[in-house]
Amino acid sequence: MKRKEALFATRELFGDTPCFVTVGLVWLDWGTARPSDGNFHLKTLGSGSSLGLGLALAMPHRKIAVLDGDGAVIMNVNGLVTVGRVQPRNLIHIVFDNKIYESSGCIPTASAYNLDIAELGKAAGIKSVRKVSDLAAFSAAVKHAFDTDGPHFIVATVEPSGEDANTSYSRLNEVEGKFVFSRYLEKIEGRKLREDPIDVRLSIR
Amino acid sequence: MATAENADKIIRALKRAGVNFVASLPDASLVPLVEGFEKDNDIIHVPLSREEEGVGVCTGANLGGKRCALMMQNAGLLNACNALTTTARQIEIPMLLLVLYAGALNDMAFPMLGLVTEPVLAALGIPHYVLDNLDDAPNLFAGALVQAYNAQRPVAVLMMKGVL
Numbered sequence: 001m002k003r004k005e006a007l008f009a010t011r012e013l014f015g016d017t018p019c020f021v022t023v024g025l026v027w028l029d030w031g032t033a034r035p036s037d038g039n040f041h042l043k044t045l046g047s048g049s050s051l052g053l054g055l056a057l058a059m060p061h062r063k064i065a066v067l068d069g070d071g072a073v074i075m076n077v078n079g080l081v082t083v084g085r086v087q088p089r090n091l092i093h094i095v096f097d098n099k100i101y102e103s104s105g106c107i108p109t110a111s112a113y114n115l116d117i118a119e120l121g122k123a124a125g126i127k128s129v130r131k132v133s134d135l136a137a138f139s140a141a142v143k144h145a146f147d148t149d150g151p152h153f154i155v156a157t158v159e160p161s162g163e164d165a166n167t168s169y170s171r172l173n174e175v176e177g178k179f180v181f182s183r184y185l186e187k188i189e190g191r192k193l194r195e196d197p198i199d200v201r202l203s204i205r
Numbered sequence: 206m207a208t209a210e211n212a213d214k215i216i217r218a219l220k221r222a223g224v225n226f227v228a229s230l231p232d233a234s235l236v237p238l239v240e241g242f243e244k245d246n247d248i249i250h251v252p253l254s255r256e257e258e259g260v261g262v263c264t265g266a267n268l269g270g271k272r273c274a275l276m277m278q279n280a281g282l283l284n285a286c287n288a289l290t291t292t293a294r295q296i297e298i299p300m301l302l303l304v305l306y307a308g309a310l311n312d313m314a315f316p317m318l319g320l321v322t323e324p325v326l327a328a329l330g331i332p333h334y335v336l337d338n339l340d341d342a343p344n345l346f347a348g349a350l351v352q353a354y355n356a357q358r359p360v361a362v363l364m365m366k367g368v369l
């Protein structure tokens with residue numbers, strides 16, 4: 001299974017779900033499959049589970065998705081530990097495991113050797129963990145994640161894309177990306193979320 | 206010895222400043238505060254396993270409209286440096302860093318940590334203030350949060366062990 005075909009096969013299940021997307025080609029792939037202001041480009045490798053948890057707790061009524069990679073998730077195994085402890089019912093964390101650091105030179109990750117990333121999620125106690133390697137099982141896992149309470153942790157074995165990851169850094173400004181995502185959240189929530197400095201000042205009595 | 210009374214004053218000061226989301230790791234001196242956050246119905250508390258993830262958790266919550274604090278010892282501040290730089294500073298996310306100042310004036314623990322803490326914060330471009338008198342907590346937390354939102358970055362309050 002290729003990551004891009006997995007994303008195209010499931011994109012409609014995501015609806016307007018806010019998505020945190022890890023660095024590298026998955027950002028380009030997802031931006032092609034579901035172009036949306038609701039896609040947030042992560043900067044710190046491995047931070048997806050953490051930002052996802054924070055937003056999931058701030059918006060417990062709404063599904064929040066994280067599109068992650070194997071290199072990223074093993075850089076912040078702590079994020080899985082905390083998700084397993086807190087058990088946010090609305091968090092969907094999907095890891096595309098291509099077993100290499102595709103965006104930084106294609107060197108193998110630990111999952112190319114003895115590591116089973118899905119077992120990390122199970123060991124952390126995350127409620128729903130699935131390990132899939134074909135399109136039908138991936139689509140079923142994503143549908144299950146949107147239909148039921150989680151947290152959900154889906155580890156999808158994929159082939160390396162063979163594309164050039166450097167192109168994924170074009171057309172990005174992090175601060176603008178924050179405002180775009182923030183306004184998107186305000187639109188789908190129908191309420192103000194972002195606090196201006198004056199809001200903060202005036203709120204303190 | 207940290208007391209529940211002092212922790213209660215600090216939590217009231219944080220709530221007065223509008224903090225409604227706290228991610229934390231414990232230190233012996235922070236135990237009454239961690240217990241206080243766990244019990245408090247007005248604050249969402251996330252117990253972390255490493256401080257760096259706390260920067261991400263607070264960033265996600267901030268995007269969802271929460272006013273966030275990340276509480277940790279200064280060893281944890283060093284653990285969090287990459288995320289503070291590449292997420293909080295790069296993306297411009299305001300948050301309060303509540304840092305137990307180990308190895309500082311009159312403290313026998315971790316002398317090297319005490320030495321590097323303020324230079325590291327300065328290098329990260331994170332303003333920092335020392336809380337050495339509990340009566341200053343309300344104004345310091347409120348002022349630090351106003352600065353954090355105004356300058357769009359984390360602001361740190363270094364808590365001396367004596368105030369806990």
